[in-house]
Amino acid sequence: MKRQTPNKLKILNDPIYGFIQIPNSLIFDIIEHPYFQRLRRISQMGFSNLVYPGANHTRFHHALGCIHLMQKAIRVLRFKQIEITKEEEKALCIAILLHDIGHGAFSHALEHSIVHGISHEEISLKFMKKLNDEFDGKLDLAIEIFEGNYHRKFFYQLISSQLDIDRLDYLKRDSFYTGVTEGNISSDRLIVMMNVNDDQLVIEQKGIYSVEKFLIARRLMYWQVYLHKTGLVAEHMLVNVLLRAKELAEKGDELFASTSLRYFLYNEINQDNFTDETLEMFSKLDDYDILSAIKEWTNHEDKVLSLLSQMIVDRKLLRIEIQKDAFDVDQINKKISKYSKKLNLSEEETNSFVFSQEIKNQAYNSEKPIFILNKKGKLKDIAKASDQFNIQALTKPVIKHFICYPK
Template sequence: MKTYNKLKIFNDPIYGFITIPNSLIFDLIEHKYFQRLRRISQMGLSYLVYPGAHHTRFHHAIGCMHLMQKAVNVLRFKEVTISDDEEKALYIAILLHDIGHGPFSHAMEHSIVNGISHEEISMRFMQKLNKEFNGSLTLAIQIFKGNYNRPFLCELISSQFDMDRADYLKRDSFYTGVAEGNINSERLITMLNVVDDSLVVEEKGIYSVEKFLVARRFMYWQVYLHKTGLVAEQLLMRVLKRAKELTNLGVKLNASDALTYFLNHEISAENFDDKTLDIFSRLDDTDIIAAMKEWQYHSDFILSNLCDMIINRELLRIKLKNKPIKASTLDKHINQLIEKYKISKDDAKYFVFIDEISNQAYQAENQRIKILQKTGKVVDITKASDQFSIKALSKPVTKYYICYPK
C-alpha cells in the first residue's frame, strides 16, 4: 500500500510557498470534486479582455486557505480563542466555499441549472463529502451556513471583508495586470481583531480598508463589469438557452454526456439530487468549449452564429449609458437585423438586447466593516473614515447597456 506525504507545499505566484495544514485538507484537495476546480476559470471569459486571466478556482481556493491560516495566527496572537476543531473547520469551509461553481464560474450560474446558486451547490458538495469523510466536515458546514454561535468565524468566510475577497482582488488584479486592484491583504489581516464575537479592523488599518474598498470599485468597473466581458458572458448564456431550446425540439446536438444531461433536463433546487450532483461534478469549462467548437458549424442560424462569435472573439457591439435605453433604439436595431437576415423577432432578440449592471463597493446596510478605535469604541467604516469617497462607495451605481451586431 502506498503512503503519501500529506503535508505538501504549493508554490503560489502571489504568496510564495503555501503549506497544507493537515492530512484532511490534503485528502479534500486530492478529491475529484476539488480537482475539478483546476478546470473552472476564476474569471469566466475575462481572458477575452485580459489575456492573462486564465487562473482557476483551484488557485483561488488554495489562496483563500493560505490567508485563513494567516488570519487564525494573527487572532490567536491577539489572544482570541480559536480551538483546534474551529481552526480545522475554518480551513475546510474556506477551501470548499467555491466548489459549487459551474463552467466559467458566474457566467453560467443560471444557465445550466435554474433557481439554485453556486453557494447552495457548494453546500451539497460539502454534505456529500461529509458523509464520505465520516462527519469530519460537520462544524465547517455550520460555519459555512453562518449559523455557528461565534459570528466572527462565519465573517471570516463570508462578509464585506472576508478571506474570499482578500484573495480574489489581489489574485485577479495580478493575472489581469490591473494594478489598481492590488490590495495588501497581509497588512489587512494583520489589523484584524475580535470584539463581542464580531470581526473588527483596528483603527491603524483604516487606510488599508479604504484602499481595499476603492480597489474593489476599480476591479468591478474595469474588470468584472468590463463591457467586452459582459457581451461575452451574455452570448454564452444565450448559447446554452438556444441549445436547450433545440434539444427540447428534438434536435440532437453533439456534446459530452454531462452537458447533454443538463440540456435534456430542467434542473432546479427541488430536483437537484445526488445523481444530478455527481453529473454536475463532471462538468467544467472544457465541456462548453468543446461543444461550442462543434456547434459553430451547426445548421441552426442562431446557435452557429453565437458560438462563432465567442470562439473567434467576433462579439456584438455594446454601448453603455447612464440612463435606460429607449425602446425605440432597441426596436431600430431589431428591425435592421430582421430585414438583413429575414429572421423572426424572437430570433433577432438573441443578438439585440438591453440590460443593466450595478456596482456597490460597500454595502453599508448589511455585514458592515467595523473599525476598532483606540478608545475601544467600534464604529462603521463610513463614520471612521475621513474619506468622502467611502460614503460615495456605499451608494449603488447603475449603468444600462444595449448589445447589437457590428
C-alpha cells in the first residue's frame, strides 16, 4: 500500500488575523525545523507579562503573523502592476519568517550579558545560512534579500525599514496581547496603501493618516509598554543576574544550569568564536533554561545571585525613578553606600542593586524616511507631507534617565 505524503499546505488559526496559510512545502519544512520550533519557547515581550498578564505570546506567533502580512503585501503590489516572481515571493516569505530566528532567551537580555559583540540579526543570518545548507541552497535568494544585497531595494524595505512587515505585526500583536489599545494600528490599510516608486517602497497619499496613526501608536507603545518602568526594572535585573552568574562561573563556582546555558556561562562567547557548535548550543537555549536556572539560583550561597533571583521569582522588584535629567553621581554613590550597609554587601556587589541608565524613544527617524507618493507622482517625507506638527516632533529622540535601588 502506497504511503501517503503529509499535507504541507496547512492553515493555522491566529487570534488577530484569523486563518493564516502556509504557502508552500519548503516554508512548512522550515517551520517544522527545531531551529524555528525553538521560537515557541521565546517570549515576544520578555518580562512585560509582569505588567500586562496577557503578554505571554511568543516569537513563533509573531513570525507566523509576519508571513501572513507579507503574502498580503505581495498580493497588493501585484495588483498595482509591480511584478514579483514566484521565486521572489517565496524568498520574501522565508526572509520575513526567519528575520527574528536569532533572538535569544528573553529577547534582548542575552545580548547584554552572556553573549557579547554579536547582535540577534547576525545570529539570524547564521541560522539562515545553516538552514540553507540543509535545504540545498533553496534559501539563497532569501539571504540575499535579508542582507540587503538584492537589486530590488524595496524588497529589503519590506523586511527592514521604518514601515516594514515586522513592525506592522508586532505593534498590532503586542497591543492585542497587552490590551493597550493605543497600539492598535490598521496594518491592513497600511498594506493596501503600499506602492513602489523608483524601486522604493512608498505609501500612497490616501494612506497618510494611517501612517500618522502608526507613528503615534509606536511612540505610545514604547512609553506605555516596551519602556514601562516595571518591565525596565525586571529586564535589567535579569541582565544583572546573568552577569553575576557569568562572573561566578569565570571564578570556577559551581552553578546549576542546563547543558546549553552552562555552555554560555562557562565559555567566553563573542563574534569571533561563534562557531557552528555555538550556534547549535544557542538553538537549544530558551526562556525555560533561564527561568529554571533562576529558580534554582535562589538557593545559591552567593548572596547577590540568590537575592536577585528571589526578587525576580517573587516579583519583588527594585524601586525605579525616571526623570528628564541624568542623576547626580553623588546621589547614586550615596545610595550605593547606604544599601551596601543595609544588604551587608561590598559597594561593588551593591552595583547589581543600585544602578542608573538612560532610555531613548525615537518614533520616527528622518534619516530613513517613510515616503508619501502624491497624486502627481512626487515623493515627500511623511514629516514634511503631514500637517500634524506632532510628526515633526517625533523625529527628535526623547531621552530619559532612570535609577533603580531596593525598596
